[in-house]
């Protein structure tokens with residue numbers, strides 16, 4: 139499989155190249171040249187496979203040419219062997235129609251582990267084939283940071299610089315990053331929002347003073363390998379609920395549009411998906427885009443679901459590319475307009491194409507609390523505020539009663555104990571595997587959001603590419 143840029147002018151790369159490159163050199167995002175497709179019989183034959191085997195089967199078409207099937211299977215077994223639940227992503231029934239897919243059984247208690255545990259191994263595999271050092275520069279609103287740090291801490295040939303918005307992640311999220319003291323891990327708290335951090339990261343990929351000296355790499359969902367690994371759990375849930383003979387709807391708590399785009403990919407690959415419900419908090423750029431065609435950046439409002447406090451959703455570009463007939467030149471112009479004005483109207487083709495598979499909903503603070511309370515009082519389940527946005531959207535989406543609706547439970551409730559306690563009176567304790575998080579020493583530098591100071595810091599601490 140080779141990978142092309144959504145903006146049409148960067149060179150096509152194989153899977154190894156796209157994984158190490160992260161962002162394309164024309165500012166676009168890499169996507170597979172075509173979507174592999176499984177027949178109904180092939181999907182049916184995957185029912186009941188252990189998660190690591192299912193993962194290798196689903197992902198192999200994307201990595202062919204860079205990894206053998208057997209090597210991929212070794213990597214998926216290693217990555218998912220670290221999860222605390224045998225099923226890796228267990229599915230739980232809430233009522234006749236509603237289900238939750240628990241994606242938080244990895245080492246850092248959020249869905250990001252599913253992809254990042256594998257990505258850490260892929261980096262090691264590919265860097266082992268050359269003399270190259272990789273300088274990962276990432277942005278986090280809380281969860282990507284801890285999962286990426288866990289995946290690469292102490293690994294040879296990789297330095298990681300993780301930017302988070304100061305004071306805008308939960309204490310658990312911050313400590314999961316800042317208490318990792320490995321010398322290749324650098325936490326940077328910046329003034330500003332996640333969007334500012336993400337803009338800095340993207341700028342560094344196109345800063346030749348940096349890219350001439352350092353091989354800049356990505357762990358955010360701009361990196362295709364992240365999304366590829368997330369496609370698997372849509373199949374895992376769908377198969378358990380009767381796919382390919384039955385349709386399933388998914389409600390996905392959304393910020394950067396990565397997780398829900400993985401659902402779109404699953405549908406392109408043949409999984410029968412009734413609807414993908416895009417669930418935002420009040421930072422609702424995606425809800426406005428899907429409901430009204432208005433993709434314009436608002437100011438970020440801090441919420442109890444801080445990992446979704448995002449107003450520029452990078453992966454939306456991948457959807458627009460696909461819906462617009464994969465015309466990279468036209469999309470490059472559309473994105474340049476957005477970057478200049480911070481506003482963009484979707485074309486009719488993009489709106490109609492999106493409406494065929496996606497619906498959306500915005501959840502405010504009261505609705506979030508209501509959903510947490512409903513899950514606790516009616517089902518005895520504590521859910522986190524991000525999952526609550528998904529569940530609220532799932533229960534109000536009007537999906538036909540015969541179709542199961544799966545909400546992606548993207549984080550463990552213990553990552554956001556205050557919000558959960560406010561809604562239910564219950565405090566969710568951290569699982570034992572997280573250990574003595576609140577006793578450990580923290581290490582983090584504080585910088586202004588100013589690009590130059592961040593680039594200087596990276597340049598002083600990173601290893602040159604060779």
Ligand SMILES: Cc1ncc(COP(=O)(O)O)c(C=O)c1O
Pocket residue numbers: 248249280281282359391392393394395396397398445446524525548549
């Ligand atoms: C807990 C949680 N839920 C949902 C999201 C949104 O996911 P995405 O950015 O892939 O849309 C994030 C962060 O991205 C998150 O950390």
Ligand SMILES: N[C@@H](CCOP(=O)(O)O)C(=O)O
Pocket residue numbers: 277278279280281282283332357358359360393394396445446
């Ligand atoms: N919610 C994320 C921010 C989005 O990042 P991505 O890595 O999924 O692109 C976070 O928690 O850091």
